[in-house]
């Protein structure tokens with residue numbers, strides 16, 4: 001058994017009085033795709049955002065390649081420099097893309113290389129071009145986001161993350177804001193990434209993606225991590241009634 | 257015509273001072289406003305409260321009063337300034353809270369996700385401010401910044417009270433000496449109209465350049 005890329009233990013998170021994550025335990029195996037599914041408001045985004053500490057968790061531990069995320073010691077937050085250092089190796093892709101609208105596709109990708117990796121403009125531009133070519137956008141490099149379709153914007157966002165050469169990629173519903181006909185192009189980029197052995201955590205409502213690409217599927221409900229297992233075990237022979245009911249609703253909604 | 261020959265140079269010099277006071281005053285006030293807005297955004301809560309009080313006090317009192325206090329009251333606490341520096345300092349202090357509030361509103365209009373994207377790749381907060389927060393806040397803030405800069409042009413006339421030799425000062429002198437109030441004030445109006453027109457044109461050009469890619473294509 002290989003060490004986990006991310007080891008989440010007894011993580012709790014409150015928003016005021018609201019208990020958003022309840023003693024969440026989860027191991028993310030390296031080089032694999034883990035999908036997080038569950039009903040709306042179950043805490044999937046919150047858990048994902050705790051992994052790169054965009055959302056500080058209250059208690060428990062999140063270890064990335066063995067190193068505690070966000071804290072020097074329990075209760076004592078790490079300094080900005082150490083936090084940035086850890087975030088450098090974690091890429092994140094958001095539902096709303098979150099590209100910087102005043103920069104071209106290429107500038108979006110190059111920005112982190114210049115500011116965070118300290119690369120020269122020329123090197124960053126070359127690397128950015130390569131990352132954009134990889135997601136099939138070699139011909140759109142000089143477009144601003146406003147001149148790109150949703151699917152293209154999301155692929156730029158993926159290029160922006162992978163150009164930093166992360167060891168771990170987090171996706172928060174990367175296709176939920178897309179028109180149905182644009183979903184495929186984004187998923188196929190993600191599949192390529194998965195086939196290259198990238199460690200990925202994907203919050204998704206695309207059960208097809210979870211079934212076919214994921215190595216593990218974790219199900220959350222009301223802030224609890226109910227089960228984490230193979231896609232077949234979760235999606236085809238779910239034991240827990242909460243998963244059964246979630247899947248029933250999903251199938252009803254998606255049948256016509 | 258003799259009138260123009262006699263007073264023309266002084267009026268022009270006055271106009272030069274007006275532009276100088278306006279330009280420097282605006283730049284300083286904007287810079288101080290930005291510092292205040294950033295301090296409220298990133299600083300500790302007690303600092304936010306102090307700055308809030310500063311903003312309320314300055315916005316709640318007339319510029320004329322502030323200038324009097326600064327120029328005539330200053331020496332009482334050892335702050336002895338010439339008219340011009342006092343005027344510039346006055347304009348800076350007077351304008352800064354308005355600019356601070358404009359920047360603050362601009363910051364709030366920047367979608368959080370675009371800042372999080374920058375944090376997620378490990379950018380430092382100063383880099384995020386410079387590269388993401390400020391440029392994006394300009395979408396909503398720039399028209400208001402230009403607008404308040406225009407308002408400041410007219411506040412410069414108050415500097416004549418503390419004998420800064422700007423346009424209003426020269427115009428008052430001319431009318432007092434010649435009793436040609438109408439002509440003198442016509443000159444004043446024309447000069448200001450030209451200045452304001454130039455600033456708003458510049459502002460619009462700048463605005464369309466900055467927001468070129470920021471307005472969503474529909």
Ligand SMILES: Nc1ncnc2c1ncn2[C@@H]1O[C@H](COP(=O)(O)OP(=O)(O)OP(=O)(O)O)[C@@H](O)[C@H]1O
Pocket residue numbers: 015018020038039040041042043044045046047
């Ligand atoms: N910043 C916040 N402040 C207060 N409550 C929050 C905040 N962020 C999330 N929550 C609450 O925490 C719960 C979990 O939210 P989260 O976004 O993690 O759900 P999710 O599983 O990602 O849902 P969805 O599928 O709709 O994206 C929700 O009830 C939400 O209202």
Ligand SMILES: [Mg+2]
Pocket residue numbers: 044045046172173
């Ligand atoms: Mg979510």
